[in-house]
Amino acid sequence: MIDARAGDAWRPVERVRAYQHVVDQVEEQILAGALKVGDRLPGERELSARLQVSRAAVREAMRTLEAQGVVRAGVGSGPDAGTVVSAMPSEALTRLLRVHVALANFPVGDVIEARITLERSSAALAAANATRAAMSAIAAPLAAMEALEGGVDEDRRSYNDLDTTFHIAIAEAGGNRLVADMTIAIREAMRQPILASLERLGDDWPAVRRRLSEEHRGVYEAIAAGDGAAAADLVEAHIRSAHARLDGDR
């Protein structure tokens, strides 16, 4: 009997699907500099002719690239038409994380801890690097949240959106694109679950809202003061206490 293990040198023929070849070739072209962000790649019909595959294969490749945020497809004619190379890692990362959070592939506790790790870093970076414009971008949602104080009670959705904007602005202010994009992806992925928690709060909402805004203000001022360590600690405390209040009494 032939020992299969003796045939380690014999690996099964790699069966690469046609659309994967297309994906690879497009990536190669981008790598080689032949395609830059903003460029339109050949039409699907022309690509299928050049690569000697069916248009269906080309289209499946486009769906893969689109899911990864590498290209964007637009119909019609004009500048927005055609399939265009466009770097949208943030959106792709967000979609990816959102679906896996929704599918519960990541324990919620792990997501929160990861968020703390990233936002601590973001806050510290923001304290060190934030420009005036970036500080304004952080201050705007902060002021809007504070303006909700004393207003109607049913502003949970608005507050959640503003909170998302606030945290994203801090991440952007840090100046690290990857850290920012991962931070954004996590916060966006949590947008729905957090809103659901807010809805469950009932009458406690005004008190919680007040507390959250105070914490936001503290984070903002630490960043404005350039105190990275304090900003990091305050962000961590903010996220922890928020989740404790939202999920603790579930």
Added chain:
Amino acid sequence: MIDARAGDAWRPVERVRAYQHVVDQVEEQILAGALKVGDRLPGERELSARLQVSRAAVREAMRTLEAQGVVRAGVGSGPDAGTVVSAMPSEALTRLLRVHVALANFPVGDVIEARITLERSSAALAAANATRAAMSAIAAPLAAMEALEGGVDEDRRSYNDLDTTFHIAIAEAGGNRLVADMTIAIREAMRQPILASLERLGDDWPAVRRRLSEEHRGVYEAIAAGDGAAAADLVEAHIRSAHARLDGDR
């Protein structure tokens, strides 16, 4: 003249593509618990009949879900055949990050800083949570790397692979799936660039290799001792000095 801005309530008809509907429905089914990891979803022909779309649309949806690591497709018959729900966020995250790093959508410095942030966290978590099995998984590549000492010089690729395994093992040992997956994705995305840097090193390689192994040993022992703070600092120092040596004299 009609002021277009007055028509904010009039949003353009949302033109949702057919395959996006398919993606949404599959995700809904998973969300609702009708589809769990490991389940096979209906065949492409049956899905297209049920959803009243063409099989091509179904297939494009599958490519999107596949790119996100939500499903896996297998031909033939039997248990591995058909399209199966399978949570593979790590692989999807790795693919996503690799392509965007390759496309230079993330500055290299940002990637390194993000890696440091995540691996600091991973190392500290590992020091606190690592099981005996996890420690063995870390020790194995460490020993293998040390065994390369004094051997042939052209082991750069092997060393790079073992280094990847080492860092991934630490991330896994921390016990936080999301942090681990992000750490893995970054290290994997850097595998090729780092190898390229190693190749550029020339005669300095043996000295660099020795230094890297010493640092690895230090990280390992800090984790084994349960000293999270030290492990985090050592990992950071390791990554910084490694990149300084690899890219500093470029």
Added chain:
DNA sequence: CGCGCCATGTGGTCTGACCACATCGAGGTC
């Protein structure tokens, strides 16, 4: 000169067919 309309080219969708593959079971062989 201005305006409307249609030719053009894009991605989006559909149909129906065939292929390669992996399994399973019916039937034959020993």
Added chain:
DNA sequence: GACCTCGATGTGGTCAGACCACATGGCGCG
């Protein structure tokens, strides 16, 4: 009866060709 062979079956993978909706830009008419 045990074993083997080989085709039926059903899966995803691929292909060809057609039509649709859409956005533009140029042509021709008023």
